[in-house]
Structure formats: C-alpha cells, structure tokens
Amino acid sequence: SQKIEQNSEALNIQEGKTATLTCNYTNYSPAYLQWYRQDPGRGPVFLLLIRENEKEKRKERLKVTFDTTLKQSLFHITASQPADSATYLCALDSGAGSYQLTFGKGTKLSVIP
Amino acid sequence: EADIYQTPRYLVIGTGKKITLECSQTMGHDKMYWYQQDPGMELHLIHYSYGVNSTEKGDLSSESTVSRIRTEHFPLTLESARPSHTSQYLCASSDARPCEQYFGPGTRLTVT
Numbered sequence: 001s002q003k004i005e006q007n008s009e010a011l012n013i014q015e016g017k018t019a020t021l022t023c024n025y026t027n028y029s030p031a032y033l034q035w036y037r038q039d040p041g042r043g044p045v046f047l048l049l050i051r052e053n054e055k056e057k058r059k060e061r062l063k064v065t066f067d068t069t070l071k072q073s074l075f076h077i078t079a080s081q082p083a084d085s086a087t088y089l090c091a092l093d094s095g096a097g098s099y100q101l102t103f104g105k106g107t108k109l110s111v112i113p
Numbered sequence: 114e115a116d117i118y119q120t121p122r123y124l125v126i127g128t129g130k131k132i133t134l135e136c137s138q139t140m141g142h143d144k145m146y147w148y149q150q151d152p153g154m155e156l157h158l159i160h161y162s163y164g165v166n167s168t169e170k171g172d173l174s175s176e177s178t179v180s181r182i183r184t185e186h187f188p189l190t191l192e193s194a195r196p197s198h199t200s201q202y203l204c205a206s207s208d209a210r211p212c213e214q215y216f217g218p219g220t221r222l223t224v225t
Contacts, residue, residue: 043216
C-alpha cells in the first residue's frame with residue numbers, strides 16, 4: 001500500500017543551525033513532491049515544489065532534494081530562526097493526471113533561541 | 114496570503130444538528146478540496162471537485178456532503194452532527210498541475 005513517512009514527529013535544534021527533515025515514500029511514482037508549513041490551528045502554507053526530474057530546488061533559506069531512486073526527499077532550513085518553528089508536511093501527488101495530494105503526518109520543528 | 118476563506122472559524126454544536134461549513138476562493142481555481150485533520154495527525158481528503166457540478170468522495174469515508182454550484186464556492190454539509198465529527202476541517206483550492214494547494218484557515222468543529 002502507499003505510504004509516506006516523515007522521519008520524526010519532533011525535531012529540536014539550536015538557532016542558527018541547519019534543520020534537515022526527511023520524507024520517505026513507498027509505492028508511489030509521484031510527478032511532484034511538495035513541502036508545506038503548518039502553524040497550530042492554521043491551514044498549511046505551500047513552500048516549495050520539486051519535480052521528479054529535478055534533484056534540488058532552493059528558495060531563500062530553504063532547500064529541497066528529491067531522490068526518486070531512494071524514494072526520499074530532504075528539506076533543509078539553513079540559519080534557522082525561532083520563527084521557523086512549525087510543523088512541516090511533505091505531500092505527493094498520485095501520479096500522472098492526478099490533482100490530489102497525499103500528505104505525510106509532518107515533523108514538528110522547534111528552533112531554540 | 115491566499116484568497117481562500119472559511120466560515121465559521123470555530124463552531125460548537127449539539128448532536129443531531131445540521132451544519133454547513135462555508136468555503137470560498139477568489140482565485141478562480143477549478144479544483145477545490147475538503148480535508149479533515151485531527152490534532153497531531155495527517156490531513157485526510159474527504160471530498161474534492163474539479164469544477165462546477167463535479168464532486169467526488171475522497172480517501173476517507175465521511176458522512177458529509179458537498180456541492181459546487183459556483184466556481185468560487187464549495188460548502189460542506191453535515192445533515193446530523195455527531196461527536197465523532199469533532200475535528201478540524203480544512204478547505205483548499207488549486208489551479209492546473211503541478212497543483213500546489215492553497216488552504217483556508219480551517220473550521221474547528223466541536224459536537225457535544
């Protein structure tokens with residue numbers, strides 16, 4: 001069956017360090033992989049999208065890698081700040097022609113001052 | 114900030130009542146979605162629509178129903194609320210592929 005796993009439920013890091021979050025999937029052949037940020041009591045906010053033929057994507061302090069052989073994406077936040085504290089979700093589409101996304105459970109990141 | 118709105122933000126209602134959760138977007142997106150999310154858990158797709166007069170059930174079985182009479186409006190209705198319906202309901206919309214989704218702020222529903 002299809003499965004998305006995000007490495008840990010919670011991750012604590014010191015301010016200024018790089019946070020690395022992992023998303024692994026099985027039994028998917030996604031065309032895209034997306035990362036979202038969700039704050040408590042709010043809807044997710046889209047951050048970055050990476051296509052199956054792309055290895056890496058960057059946006060300001062964010063970097064996403066996508067390895068379709070390992071079936072894994074890594075999400076990095078460099079020079080982390082307390083304001084980066086949130087839950088980060090990865091999401092996959094179901095393949096060609098699909099507009100639906102399946103979301104992982106998320107990793108709750110806490111950046112400690 | 115995405116132009117997608119949900120009302121009410123919070124609702125506490127008794128068992129057996131009929132409720133409608135409103136969702137509107139001003140981005141002209143064809144695709145709209147309803148998700149259910151319990152605290153600390155993943156989002157589960159309960160309904161989606163790819164255009165006017167088109168609605169489908171999602172992966173998670175739900176006793177709710179939806180309608181899509183206008184592009185910008187995608188309301189969700191529970192005919193008879195039960196305590197098991199207590200959850201956060203999130204509405205989202207997207208354009209064509211690669212279909213990044215834009216979410217509303219959510220409705221926190223509590224059925225007593």
